[in-house]
Amino acid sequence: MTIDTHSVMYITKRPDLVFTEGQGSWLLDQNGKKYLDFLQGWAVNCLGHSNPGMIEAIEKQAKKVINPSPAFYNEPMIALSNLLTANSCFDKVFFANSGAEANEGAIKLARKWGKLHKNNAFEIITFNHGFHGRTLATMSASGKEGWDTMFAPQVPGFPKAELNDIESVKKLINDKTVAIMLEPVQGEGGVIPADHQFMRDLREITKKNKILLIVDEVQAGCGRTGKLFAHQLYNINPDIMTLGKGIGGGVPLAALLATDEVACFEPGDQGGTYNGNPLMTAVGFSVISQLLAPGFLDEVLAKGQYLRELLLDLSKELGLDGERGEGLLRALKLNRDIGPEIVERARNLEPIGLLLNSPRPNLIRFMPALNISREELKQMVDLLRGVIKSIK
The missing domain is CATH 3.40.640.10 (Type I PLP-dependent aspartate aminotransferase-like (Major domain))
Structure with a gap:
């Protein structure tokens, strides 16, 4: 599918893809490729896509x-x-x-x-x-x-x-x-x-x-x-x-x-x-x-702690600098300035991509939907592990 973006004012470098559908923690682009979304519009979609x-x-x-x-x-x-x-x-x-x-x-x-x-x-x-x-x-x-x-x-x-x-x-x-x-x-x-x-x-x-x-x-x-x-x-x-x-x-x-x-x-x-x-x-x-539904915020705390533990284990395994954050707003501290490269490689993974953010070159930020599953949290860390290992 050809993308003609000439009429869209340039304000930032955007990848050559168009998102067409979303469900929960997942997005679909114009070619049918799926992405696990840990951006969620920069912490906007707190209940995921198509709630x-x-x-x-x-x-x-x-x-x-x-x-x-x-x-x-x-x-x-x-x-x-x-x-x-x-x-x-x-x-x-x-x-x-x-x-x-x-x-x-x-x-x-x-x-x-x-x-x-x-x-x-x-x-x-x-x-x-x-x-x-x-x-x-x-x-x-x-x-x-x-x-x-x-x-x-x-x-x-x-x-x-x-x-x-x-x-x-x-x-x-x-x-x-x-x-x-x-x-x-x-x-x-x-x-x-x-x-x-x-x-x-x-x-x-x-x-x-x-x-x-x-x-x-x-x-x-x-x-x-x-x-x-x-x-x-x-x-x-x-x-x-x-x-x-x-x-x-x-x-x-x-x-x-x-x-x-x-x-x-x-x-x-x-x-x-x-x-x-x-x-x-x-x-x-x-x-x-x-x-405000009973138990919802308790689950956010629990899943935030689960993500923290996953990231700490990953950091220890790969010799990184730990993690920080509160709840489901967290960051992985890298040991070098490879954040932008991680973001690019994660998005280009096949058969599914991973959407991440690097607010600083030595950091990866995670802003998933608050109702994300534990399985999706683990899937993200597994994908991230492979990306980091691929960078020499």
Whole structure:
């Protein structure tokens, strides 16, 4: 099958294949080749491909109403808001279409709160190697190398600290500081979890200095770590949380959550043409409901531990540097910069391919569907073993 992609704007190097179907942990390309998918849209498809509950929600809602305008309430918007607040420490929800948009909203909300309650404080301390999105403000908030010059000048107000170094945070706090914003697990930075003591210290410092704590759970939230929300691993309650990726299970949906004390937007401050539309929020309600089903999150924890053990055994066997992560967001630490080559060779395996990601050249990241089977986890590691052994 000839692929004519001339009209698709070039933004990244894509392999010469087109995915046509998906089921669970598997994708099928235009030539009928199967791939075991450990990308899942970068932790997006938390319930895998073609999830029956999601399909049912889409079909049912599409026959009723798709977008009556964000100027009005709709039933799925209300139902999903209630489900999220009933299962979290937050009181209010604003729906958006992407994680970057949710994070942009969190930045705006924090600055509005600073204007009202902290003498116009506006600086938000973020972290080196953090990733918060691709808008100008969220790129500025991110600590990704090279992003400070890519679309310069940056949006000001995002001094950078070091993850798990509380002293680096303390040095940046001043009378302009309104919030601290971080990923509980840095995904693009290399699957680096925040230390438990570090997170507790952050919460203490923010309370002491009357500044907000914002957790970006776009990648680590929605069951990915084995808890519904990643910050629950640390037994802390943030002031603001952002969700994306997994909340929609594959459709464009994100959310900004805040406590009553912080939710200070006024009419005209925030909006969006498609935000909170019933088609997407109906899907989100199905996704979160499935994650909350009895035993589901316990299984994520158990399968995360199983994957950890498989990766540690593989690392020991091949002389690699171990693994890290939380739940089913994990990384294998390589002993040399062969990550991109592993990704390429794994995808080109025959008769079935394997889809992996290398956020850093000495690392392979795993973001499988949360309902993946143990057999599929073992199959992935067996395939990966052969790929690594094939590289001289």
